[in-house]
Amino acid sequence: MAKISLEKVKHSYLAQPAEPEDYALKQIDAEWQDGGAYALLGPSGCGKTTLLNIISGLLVPSLGRVLFNDTDVTKIPTTDRHIAQVFQFPVVYDTMSVFDNLAFPLRNRGIAEAKVQERVQEIAGMLDLEHSLRRRASGLTVDGKQKISLGRGLVRDDVNVIMFDEPLTVIDPHLKWQLRSKLKELHKRLGLTMIYVTHDQTEALTFADQVVVMYDGTVVQAGTPVELFEHPNHTFVGHFIGSPGMNILPCEVENGTVRCAGHTVQTASSGRPRADARKTEIGVRPEFVRFDDHGFPVEIVKVDDLGRYRIVEVRYADQRVKMIVNEDLAIPSETPRISFDPAATRIYADGWVVN
Amino acid sequence: MTKTTNQKAWYFVVPVVGLVAFNALIPLMTVVNYSVQETFGDNVFFWEGVKWFEEVLKSERFHASFLRQLAFTGMILAIEVPLGIGVALSMPRKGPWVSVCLVLMALPLLIPWNVVGAMWNIFALPDIGLLGRGINALGIDYNFTQQPVAAWMTTVLMDVWHWTSLVVLLAYAGLCSIPDAYYQAAKIDGASAWSVFRRIQLPKLKRVLTIAILLRFMDSFMIYTEPFVLTGGGPGNTTTFLSIDLVKIALGQFDLGPAAAMSLIYFLAVLLVCWIFYTLMMRNEEQ
Ligand SMILES: Nc1ncnc2c1ncn2[C@@H]1O[C@H](COP(=O)(O)OP(=O)(O)OP(=O)(O)O)[C@@H](O)[C@H]1O
Ligand SMILES: [Mg+2]
Numbered sequence: 001m002a003k004i005s006l007e008k009v010k011h012s013y014l015a016q017p018a019e020p021e022d023y024a025l026k027q028i029d030a031e032w033q034d035g036g037a038y039a040l041l042g043p044s045g046c047g048k049t050t051l052l053n054i055i056s057g058l059l060v061p062s063l064g065r066v067l068f069n070d071t072d073v074t075k076i077p078t079t080d081r082h083i084a085q086v087f088q089f090p091v092v093y094d095t096m097s098v099f100d101n102l103a104f105p106l107r108n109r110g111i112a113e114a115k116v117q118e119r120v121q122e123i124a125g126m127l128d129l130e131h132s133l134r135r136r137a138s139g140l141t142v143d144g145k146q147k148i149s150l151g152r153g154l155v156r157d158d159v160n161v162i163m164f165d166e167p168l169t170v171i172d173p174h175l176k177w178q179l180r181s182k183l184k185e186l187h188k189r190l191g192l193t194m195i196y197v198t199h200d201q202t203e204a205l206t207f208a209d210q211v212v213v214m215y216d217g218t219v220v221q222a223g224t225p226v227e228l229f230e231h232p233n234h235t236f237v238g239h240f241i242g243s244p245g246m247n248i249l250p251c252e253v254e255n256g257t258v259r260c261a262g263h264t265v266q267t268a269s270s271g272r273p274r275a276d277a278r279k280t281e282i283g284v285r286p287e288f289v290r291f292d293d294h295g296f297p298v299e300i301v302k303v304d305d306l307g308r309y310r311i312v313e314v315r316y317a318d319q320r321v322k323m324i325v326n327e328d329l330a331i332p333s334e335t336p337r338i339s340f341d342p343a344a345t346r347i348y349a350d351g352w353v354v355n
Numbered sequence: 356m357t358k359t360t361n362q363k364a365w366y367f368v369v370p371v372v373g374l375v376a377f378n379a380l381i382p383l384m385t386v387v388n389y390s391v392q393e394t395f396g397d398n399v400f401f402w403e404g405v406k407w408f409e410e411v412l413k414s415e416r417f418h419a420s421f422l423r424q425l426a427f428t429g430m431i432l433a434i435e436v437p438l439g440i441g442v443a444l445s446m447p448r449k450g451p452w453v454s455v456c457l458v459l460m461a462l463p464l465l466i467p468w469n470v471v472g473a474m475w476n477i478f479a480l481p482d483i484g485l486l487g488r489g490i491n492a493l494g495i496d497y498n499f500t501q502q503p504v505a506a507w508m509t510t511v512l513m514d515v516w517h518w519t520s521l522v523v524l525l526a527y528a529g530l531c532s533i534p535d536a537y538y539q540a541a542k543i544d545g546a547s548a549w550s551v552f553r554r555i556q557l558p559k560l561k562r563v564l565t566i567a568i569l570l571r572f573m574d575s576f577m578i579y580t581e582p583f584v585l586t587g588g589g590p591g592n593t594t595t596f597l598s599i600d601l602v603k604i605a606l607g608q609f610d611l612g613p614a615a616a617m618s619l620i621y622f623l624a625v626l627l628v629c630w631i632f633y634t635l636m637m638r639n640e641e642q
Binding site: 053056057058077078079083084085087088089091093094095096104105108109149152153 | 534536537539540542543544545546547550554555558559
C-alpha cells in the first residue's frame with residue numbers, strides 16, 4: 001500500500017504534440033492518500049481513463065512523474081506496480097472457468113493453491129458467484145462477466161490501489177446499487193486505496209470521501225463532496241455537481257462593484273478578476289437564490305414541484321436563473337424579485353473562482 | 356391481418372436455379388450416372404450398380420493415392436497454420452509498415468497455380484535453378500525429378516510458399532479485432548506472454564482459424580495444377596495425389612466408370628472431413 005502522487009503529468013497520444021489541445025492530459029498534480037476512497041468525476045473524453053492508465057503503467061506519460069511512496073515508478077512496468085484495475089467493459093478469459101478466471105491474477109504471481117482457493121471462495125461469495133464457479137466464463141451474461149472482472153480486481157490483497165474505470169456502466173440499476181455498496185463496505189474493511197471513475201455525480205458522491213473533478217484534461221478541483229458543493233473552484237464544478245447545477249450568470253465588475261444586467265450584486269469574492277479576463281461571471285447555487293422584495297425584478301418561467309421543495313426558473317434580461325424554494329414558502333405572484341445570498345455568491349473569471 | 360398469397364416472387368429465383376442446375380447439378384448427376392454404368396463408347400451404357408465403387412474402395416492404387424493425399428494435406432496444415440499464426444503475431448499492428456507487410460503477404464496469393472508450379476520447377480531444377488543449385492552447392496545431393504523425398508519436400512515447400520499468406524492474413528485480421536482492453540487486463544493480471552497467447556489470442560482466433568484450416572484443407576486436398584506442373588506426379592507415383600490420379604484414370608485410361616465412382620468418394624470424403632471438423636470446432640460456441 002502506498003501514497004500515490006502525480007507530478008506535472010502531461011500526456012498526449014500524438015507523437016509530436018504542439019498545441020495545448022494535442023494533450024489528453026494538460027498538466028496534472030495530484031495526490032492519493034493511502035487508504036482513501038476517491039472518485040474521479042468528469043465528462044466523457046476529459047482524460048479519466050488516460051489518468052488511470054498512467055497510474056497503472058499501461059501508459060507512460062509524455063512528461064512528468066508518477067510516485068508511489070515517493071519512489072519514482074514512471075518507467076516501471078504494470079506488473080511490478082501491484083495495481084488492480086477494472087475496465088469499463090467486461091474482460092473475461094473465455095476458455096477458462098469462472099473459478100480459474102478469478103484465480104488467474106493470483107496464480108500468475110505464484111500464490112500457493114490453498115490461499116488461491118480461500119481468496120477465490122471469499123470473493124465469489126461477495127459477488128454471488130459461488131454457484132457458477134465451475135461454469136465456463138464465456139457462457140455468462142454481461143452482468144456476470146463484469147462481476148468476474150470486478151472479482152479479478154478484488155482478489156489480490158497486496159495491491160497498492162484498486163482502480164475502477166466506470167465498472168458498473170453495463171450493469172442493471174438494482175445490481176449496480178448493490179455492488180456499489182459492496183465496494184464501499186470492502187473499502188471500509190480492507191482499508192485499500194480505491195479510485196472510482198465515473199461521470200455520474202450520485203455514484204461519485206455516495207462512494208467517495210474525496211472527489212476529484214476533471215475537465216478537459218485538467219483536475220479542476222479535489223475535495224470532499226461538501227467542499228465541492230459549497231466552494232466550487234471552477235464554473236464546471238458548480239455546474240456538474242449539484243442538482244440542478246449552479247447558476248452561472250455573466251456580469252461586469254467595475255471598481256469592486258458587480259453588476260448583472262445593471263443590477264448590483266453582493267458577492268463573497270473580495271479580490272478582483274484579472275484585467276485581461278475574457279469573461280466574468282457570478283456563480284450562485286439554486287439553494288442560495290431567494291425571493292426578496294429588495295432584490296431585482298424577474299419573471300417566473302416555470303415551477304417544478306418536487307414535493308419537499310420546488311424548482312423555480314425565473315428570467316431577467318435574457319438570463320435564466322434556477323432557484324430552490326421550500327414547500328412552506330410562497331411564490332410571489334406579482335412582481336417577483338430575487339436576491340442572491342452574498343456569502344454563497346462568487347465571481348468567476350474565465351471559469352476560475354476569484355476569492 | 357390478411358396475408359397476401361402472391362407467390363410470384365419465386366419466379367425471380369428461377370434464373371439462379373437454372374444457373375446452379377446448369378453448372379453444378381447437371382455435371383454432378385452426369386458423374387453419378389457414369390459411376391453406376393459401363394460404357395464402351397458410342398453412347399452405349401450397361402447398368403453396373405455399385406461395382407465401380409467396390410472396385411475403387413478395394414483398389415490398392417486408390418488407397419495409396421488417398422494416403423499420399425492425407426499425408427500431404429496433414430503436412431502442409433501442420434506447417435502453414437503455426438507458421439501463419441507466428442507471422443501474423445510478429446507483424447506490426449500499426450504504423451507505415453502495416454500496408455507494406457500486407458502487400459508482401461498478399462503477393463503469392465495473386466499468382467496463378469500453373470505459374471507457381473512452373474516457377475518452382477525452374478527454381479528447383481538441380482542444374483539451372485537457384486534453389487536446386489544452391490542446395491547442391493551446399494554438398495547435399497538434391498534432385499527432385501529423381502528423389503521421392505526431394506520431390507515431396509519441394510512440393511510441400513511450394514505449397515507453404517503459396518498459401519501460408521492466406522493463414523497469415525486471416526489470423527492477422529483476427530488479432531486486429533481483439534480489443535486493447537484484453538491486453539491491458541492481462542498486464543494487470545500479471546499474465547506471461549504465453550498466457551496471453553493461450554488465453555486471449557488463440558481463443559479469439561478460433562473462428563478465423565477454423566475458416567483458414569477448412570479452406571486450406573479443401574484446397575490442398577484437391578490440389579492438382581501445382582504438383583502436376585512441378586513433378587507431374589513423379590518420380591514414379593510418389594507425388595501422385597488424388598486429383599492427379601483421378602485425371603489419369605478418367606482422361607489417361609478413359610475409365611469413366613471407376614473415375615466417376617472415385618470422384619464421388621473423393622467428394623464425400625472432403626465433405627465429411629469438413630463437416631466433422633466444423634462441428635467439433637463450433638461445439639462449444641453455443642453454450
Ligand atoms: N488510444 C488513444 N489514441 C488517441 N487518442 C486517445 C486514445 N485514448 C483516448 N484518446 C483521447 O484522449 C482523450 C481522453 O480520453 P479518455 O479515454 O482518457 O477519456 P475518459 O475521460 O476516460 O472518457 P470516457 O468517459 O468516455 O471513458 C479523448 O479526447 C480521447 O479521444
Ligand atoms: Mg474512459
